[in-house]
Amino acid sequence: MKNNKFNTTAIREGYQATNEQEHSEAIFLTSSFKFDSAEQAAARFAKEEPGNIYARFTNPTVDAFERKLAALEGADGCVATSSGMAAIFATIMALVKSGDHIVASRNMFGTSIVLLNTIISKFDIGVSYVDLSDLSQWKSAVASNTKLFLLETPSNPLGEVVDIVALSEISRANDILLAVDNAILSPALQTPIKLGADIVIHSATKYIDGQGRCLAGAVLGNTNIIEQISAFTRATGPSLSAFNAWIVLKGLDTLSLRMEAHSKNALKVATWLKNQPQVEKVYYLGLESHPHHQLAKKQQSGFGGIVSFEVAGGQAAAFKLINATEIFSITANLGDTKSTITHPATTTHSRLSDEEKVNANIADGLIRLSIGLEDADDLIADIDKGLSV
Ligand SMILES: *Cc1c(COP(=O)(O)O)cnc(C)c1O
Numbered sequence: 001m002k003n004n005k006f007n008t009t010a011i012r013e014g015y016q017a018t019n020e021q022e023h024s025e026a027i028f029l030t031s032s033f034k035f036d037s038a039e040q041a042a043a044r045f046a047k048e049e050p051g052n053i054y055a056r057f058t059n060p061t062v063d064a065f066e067r068k069l070a071a072l073e074g075a076d077g078c079v080a081t082s083s084g085m086a087a088i089f090a091t092i093m094a095l096v097k098s099g100d101h102i103v104a105s106r107n108m109f110g111t112s113i114v115l116l117n118t119i120i121s122k123f124d125i126g127v128s129y130v131d132l133s134d135l136s137q138w139k140s141a142v143a144s145n146t147k148l149f150l151l152e153t154p155s156n157p158l159g160e161v162v163d164i165v166a167l168s169e170i171s172r173a174n175d176i177l178l179a180v181d182n183a184i185l186s187p188a189l190q191t192p193i194k195l196g197a198d199i200v201i202h203s204a205t206k207y208i209d210g211q212g213r214c215l216a217g218a219v220l221g222n223t224n225i226i227e228q229i230s231a232f233t234r235a236t237g238p239s240l241s242a243f244n245a246w247i248v249l250k251g252l253d254t255l256s257l258r259m260e261a262h263s264k265n266a267l268k269v270a271t272w273l274k275n276q277p278q279v280e281k282v283y284y285l286g287l288e289s290h291p292h293h294q295l296a297k298k299q300q301s302g303f304g305g306i307v308s309f310e311v312a313g314g315q316a317a318a319f320k321l322i323n324a325t326e327i328f329s330i331t332a333n334l335g336d337t338k339s340t341i342t343h344p345a346t347t348t349h350s351r352l353s354d355e356e357k358v359n360a361n362i363a364d365g366l367i368r369l370s371i372g373l374e375d376a377d378d379l380i381a382d383i384d385k386g387l388s389v
Contacts, residue, residue: 010252014068027246028060057234062245072187074194077226079219084203086238087217094232096147098124103141105132105151110348132160142174152181157308157344157368159285161292168196188256189302204248206335210258214244262305268376270307278387281310305371314364318343321386334370342368
């Protein structure tokens with residue numbers, strides 16, 4: 001089914017019905033699998049015969065999710081994990097060793113930075129941080145022991161973008177693996193491997209589930225990379241449960257429809273915000289005024305659901321607005337049918353010093369929206385209430 005387009009692949013790829021001929025994918029809630037004979041058990045363990053052994057290694061529901069996501073990202077293979085952080089940790093631990101060096105973008109997801117600074121740093125692995133979109137910084141951060149470039153594009157909350165094709169030329173020339181966390185756009189809007197990345201990482205908790213129901217993650221890449229990641233997860237155990245695999249598997253069916261609707265809603269909200277006198281700045285990649293709009297247009301097929309804006313009056317005005325909304329959920333989560341609102345300076349970015357916040361443009365009046373699938377007019381009216389109080 002390799003030549004089908006996105007939606008056909010998202011709905012049809014990856015699952016083979018059992019003898020029961022179930023039409024919807026079954027959930028295999030089993031920790032282990034039986035063998036027909038002692039000989040078959042021996043053959044499975046010797047890897048002479050393919051097949052399931054134990055759910056920490058493989059499970060048919062998890063396999064179906066992995067095959068479908070690999071087809072959508074244009075990857076040879078996929079290892080599903082219990083969360084996005086498990087996917088990032090597995091990638092680093094499987095591919096980087098003590099004495100190696102990682103270059104990472106400064107504005108990655110907060111816990112990714114915490115992981116690098118507090119856990120990875122214990123293994124004598126060096127980390128240098130660079131500004132995501134500045135290719136010269138990536139280039140000059142390369143050392144003889146650099147093994148991995150790790151980044152998210154676009155960044156959250158401000159939507160900075162790096163040119164993946166150009167960065168992959170730098171990584172390739174230096175024998176470095178390029179890993180892109182694609183959680184903010186999903187394969188419906190961006191496929192980094194097709195642009196030259198070696199690895200795609202997902203928090204499927206976000207848009208792939210899309211309905212705020214479970215944690216899940218994934219790592220995608222070529223066969224050699226996937227074998228190494230898979231060996232790591234088999235031995236350490238952050239495997240995705242069959243039940244959660246079923247949720248994200250069904251999430252993929254509607255992914256591109258949802259991403260299109262998120263993007264359309266977000267553009268409406270961002271365009272409206274831009275015309276409000278109390279709003280000093282709007283950060284949305286779909287607006288032509290965003291400095292990375294053209295680059296995003298080139299490498300993405302849509303702009304996604306994250307909209308950030310700065311209100312006049314700093315933290316007090318931002319808190320007032322957040323508290324006045326009734327539809328938006330006050331939560332730092334994103335990628336849900338339900339719209340969410342958060343104040344980055346005191347939540348997701350509170351670990352930054354005042355100076356780091358200024359450098360990163362995380363102003364006191366900055367508010368981040370994850371635009372859901374409610375009606376845009378209602379969301380706009382909800383924000384307007386907060387602006388007028
Ligand atoms: C949420 C998120 C993660 C972490 O994923 P979990 O599923 O919460 O572990 C990693 N990267 C990005 C970009 C995220 O938004």
